[in-house]
Amino acid sequence: MPTVIEPRTNKESKPQLVPPASNEPELFAAEIAMEKNSNFFPLILIAGLVLVVGGTIYYFVKSARDVLTIPVATTTVNQVLKSQAPATIRFSTGNVTSSVNEKPQDPHYKLLAKAGIVTTKAKGATALTVTLTDAGAKLLGTIDGVQKTRNPDGPTTYLVPLAVRTLVSVDKITMIKPHLAQVDYTWKWTPNRLGNQFEASGSLVKSFSTWDRATLIKTYGVDFYNAGPTKVSLVVAEADNGTWKPYVE
Numbered sequence: 001m002p003t004v005i006e007p008r009t010n011k012e013s014k015p016q017l018v019p020p021a022s023n024e025p026e027l028f029a030a031e032i033a034m035e036k037n038s039n040f041f042p043l044i045l046i047a048g049l050v051l052v053v054g055g056t057i058y059y060f061v062k063s064a065r066d067v068l069t070i071p072v073a074t075t076t077v078n079q080v081l082k083s084q085a086p087a088t089i090r091f092s093t094g095n096v097t098s099s100v101n102e103k104p105q106d107p108h109y110k111l112l113a114k115a116g117i118v119t120t121k122a123k124g125a126t127a128l129t130v131t132l133t134d135a136g137a138k139l140l141g142t143i144d145g146v147q148k149t150r151n152p153d154g155p156t157t158y159l160v161p162l163a164v165r166t167l168v169s170v171d172k173i174t175m176i177k178p179h180l181a182q183v184d185y186t187w188k189w190t191p192n193r194l195g196n197q198f199e200a201s202g203s204l205v206k207s208f209s210t211w212d213r214a215t216l217i218k219t220y221g222v223d224f225y226n227a228g229p230t231k232v233s234l235v236v237a238e239a240d241n242g243t244w245k246p247y248v249e
Helices: 024-066 070-083 107-114 134-140 193-197 210-219
Strands: 087-097 118-122 127-132 147-150 156-177 180-191 230-238 244-246
Touching: 070 156, 070 180, 070 230, 070 244, 087 107, 107 118, 107 210, 127 134, 134 193, 156 193, 180 193
Parallel strands: none
Antiparallel strands: 087 127, 087 156, 118 127, 147 156, 156 180, 180 230, 230 244
């Protein structure tokens, strides 16, 4: 049989169109990345907010600790008052002669004699023989802080507290800045039994002349111990160990 030969054509076959590669995986990856970023930024904002809130709480807590409270102020003022020297009277027994430290003709020996603490006897124009009475010795034995100095070849000298400062109340605390505060408080004298005899408004002191009363008040411990309380303002600073002390510039 004859072979059938298909006729040739000059036209070349058209190439088949190849569909473009899909970009869906790349788009999906981009969306995942965007979602990760979108989730990451809120975390940053939350962390920042936590830091701000935490810092604020810490600031207020720390500031609250820096505030001087009434109990702490009370302790501080009591320590300050205790550190201040009490009112005192200094006198000697034995043969007391006039010197820089001793003036036997001054009125304090007369006041001590009127209070029954000592007896005196003139020894010349500028000397006294002073003897401590039994009642005086007993009274001095009840007073804390009495200092007694024995001189081998001279008189025995006594330094006797008359009154101490005591706190009445802490009236106001004003924070000047953290760790620094002003304390307004009230204090009064608290005299002991001998101090009551040295009360400036008392009958014993009033029995002296105006000049002698002035000398007793200026030099020999006489004061208005029963007068009204005194108001004082004190600036204190907090030390590194948390205690408060009088502020010194």
